[in-house]
Amino acid sequence: MTRAFGAALTLLIAGTASGQWLGYPAKNIPRNPDGTPNLSAPAPRPTAGRPDLSGVWQPAADPGDAAGGIEGIVAPKYQINVMRDLQGAVPFQPWAQKLFDQRQANKMRDNPMIQCLPAGVPRLDAYIHPYKIVQAPDLIVILYESETMFRQIFTDGRSHPTDPEPSWLGYSVGKWQGDTLVVETIGFNDKTWLDGLGHPHSDAMKLTERFRRRDFGHMDIEITIDDPKAYTKPIRYVQPQILQPDNELIEYVCNENAKPVG
Amino acid sequence: MRVRHVALLALLAAAPVYAHHNFRAEFDINAPFTVTGTVTKVEWTNPHTWFYLDVKDAQGVVANWAMEMGSPNALMRAGWKRTSMNAGDVVAVDGYKAWEKKNTGNARSVTLTKTGQKLFAASSAGK
Numbered sequence: 437m438t439r440a441f442g443a444a445l446t447l448l449i450a451g452t453a454s455g456q457w458l459g460y461p462a463k464n465i466p467r468n469p470d471g472t473p474n475l476s477a478p479a480p481r482p483t484a485g486r487p488d489l490s491g492v493w494q495p496a497a498d499p500g501d502a503a504g505g506i507e508g509i510v511a512p513k514y515q516i517n518v519m520r521d522l523q524g525a526v527p528f529q530p531w532a533q534k535l536f537d538q539r540q541a542n543k544m545r546d547n548p549m550i551q552c553l554p555a556g557v558p559r560l561d562a563y564i565h566p567y568k569i570v571q572a573p574d575l576i577v578i579l580y581e582s583e584t585m586f587r588q589i590f591t592d593g594r595s596h597p598t599d600p601e602p603s604w605l606g607y608s609v610g611k612w613q614g615d616t617l618v619v620e621t622i623g624f625n626d627k628t629w630l631d632g633l634g635h636p637h638s639d640a641m642k643l644t645e646r647f648r649r650r651d652f653g654h655m656d657i658e659i660t661i662d663d664p665k666a667y668t669k670p671i672r673y674v675q676p677q678i679l680q681p682d683n684e685l686i687e688y689v690c691n692e693n694a695k696p697v698g
Numbered sequence: 699m700r701v702r703h704v705a706l707l708a709l710l711a712a713a714p715v716y717a718h719h720n721f722r723a724e725f726d727i728n729a730p731f732t733v734t735g736t737v738t739k740v741e742w743t744n745p746h747t748w749f750y751l752d753v754k755d756a757q758g759v760v761a762n763w764a765m766e767m768g769s770p771n772a773l774m775r776a777g778w779k780r781t782s783m784n785a786g787d788v789v790a791v792d793g794y795k796a797w798e799k800k801n802t803g804n805a806r807s808v809t810l811t812k813t814g815q816k817l818f819a820a821s822s823a824g825k
Contacts, residue, residue: 458774509772543723550723552745565771581771686771693743697724697766697796 457684465681466652473681475653487615487649489576492683494566496654496676514562514675516632518661527668532636539634545696547634548627552690554583554604556628557621558643558659562675568685576610576617581685589619596622602639604628617647630661630671638665653679725804729795733763734811737787742770742780749783751791753801765791765805773818783808783817 466477480488495512502510519526528536539546549555555563565582574592579585589608600607600623607623621643630637641663649655654676661671721727735751747767752760767773770780783789788811793803808817 509768545723547723683775686774688744688769688771690745693741693748694745695748697799697802 458686459682460684461682473653473679475651475679475681477652479649479651486612487617488571489569489617489647489649489655490571492566492568492680492685493655493677494680495562495564496678509564511564512562512675514631514659514673515564518558518562518631518635518659518671518673521673522671526635527671529666529668532638532666535636536634539629539636544632544634547629547632549690550694550696552583552694554585554628556604556624557587557606558645558661559628559630561645561657561659561677562631565688566680566683566685579685581688583690584688589617591617596620602626606643615648619645619647621645636666637661637663640665653681655679721804724796725794726797727794730792730806731795731803732790732792734788734790735763737783737785737789738762739785740780740783744769744771747773749805751789761801763791763801763803764799765793765803765808767805767808767818776818778818783810788812789817 461471464480466474468474480490482488495515497510498513501513514520526533526536555565560567560580560582563582565580567581568579570577570579574590576589576591578587578589580587585605587605587608589610591610591612593611594609596607596609602625603623604625604627606621608619608621610617610619612618622641624637624639624641624643626637626639628637629635641661644660644662646658646660647655648658655678656674656676658674659672661667663670733751733753735753737749737751739750741748747770749765749767751763751765753763754760773782790809790811791803791805792807793805796802796804805818809815810817
């Protein structure tokens with residue numbers, strides 16, 4: 437085999453290995469001399485001195501967990517259980533404890549995602565699916581690959597709506613505190629789960645997400661769930677996020693072939 | 699409460715995590731299997747890729763098995779395509795059996811018998 441043929445073959449294999457726009461080298465990614473993305477470069481801040489959160493992100497794999505599944509994927513730390521760091525018992529209200537126990541007894545078969553319903557937030561902040569942030573001056577859009585959903589975070593100074601219709605992703609407004617984007621969301625329905633174990637929430641949940649892009653490739657989301665109807669104390673955890681350079685979103689239409697086995 | 703929580707987590711931690719559903723509700727992590735057969739159909743679809751293969755038992759009776767894998771999105775990101783496995787391929791499959799449905803499993807590894815190539819394995823772990 438000639439060297440040229442070998443190189444062509446390598447290119448061909450590299451070319452066919454990418455689906456849709458996966459592997460396309462995006463032009464706004466800082467790179468090391470060898471062409472690999474430099475995730476430790478400073479976070480970009482073109483918008484009036486504020487960090488720009490734009491990019492394809494994914495909740496970071498839990499460094500303390502092992503790879504599972506045929507693709508060897510490691511779950512984010514809080515994908516299964518958002519209460520894992522709590523000292524002592526989960527501060528359930530009685531009905532929430534009862535519902536949680538029912539979900540456990542049912543082996544979590546009523547997980548809304550099995551029916552191809554949205555995971556919602558904050559579950560998507562710690563779920564393995566990627567998402568894309570598009571930051572404009574008065575609006576931040578999050579495109580979730582999961583269920584091919586969009587979320588709008590208004591940063592134009594508006595307040596939350598009064599008595600909003602309950603919804604899957606709620607109503608989000610954001611404001612900057614220094615380099616941190618603080619997003620407050622209300623107006624949820626009570627149909628989503630907080631995590632894979634099925635910790636419930638009520639329609640009174642107030643969610644606060646504090647987005648802080650530490651550098652080009654790393655961002656933390658500090659999540660506070662304030663839902664006195666379901667929990668006697670707020671729940672707080674930090675789920676790191678990692679940039680997915682040269683990656684892209686792919687359509688995800690769950691209903692095309694969902695077939696629960698259990 | 700706490701003890702049960704820990705037991706559940708241990709099970710979940712050992713299970714594949716890409717699944718949009720709860721692996722444990724559908725498959726038995728304590729029921730691993732290995733079968734070899736001829737692929738009859740591939741469904742390259744969300745939320746899970748499925749493929750089917752004819753497996754002959756010791757008596758020569760052929761049964762069609764259904765195998766679940768990750769989503770095409772996850773497999774594409776690991777470098778695979780809808781044409782990576784095709785009807786007619788003979789493959790060996792390691793997996794976990796479904797709790798209830800007969801001849802149904804979650805594939806943990808797929809090996810092309812002709813060449814020994816492992817299909818759908820992660821191109822780089824932890825990517």
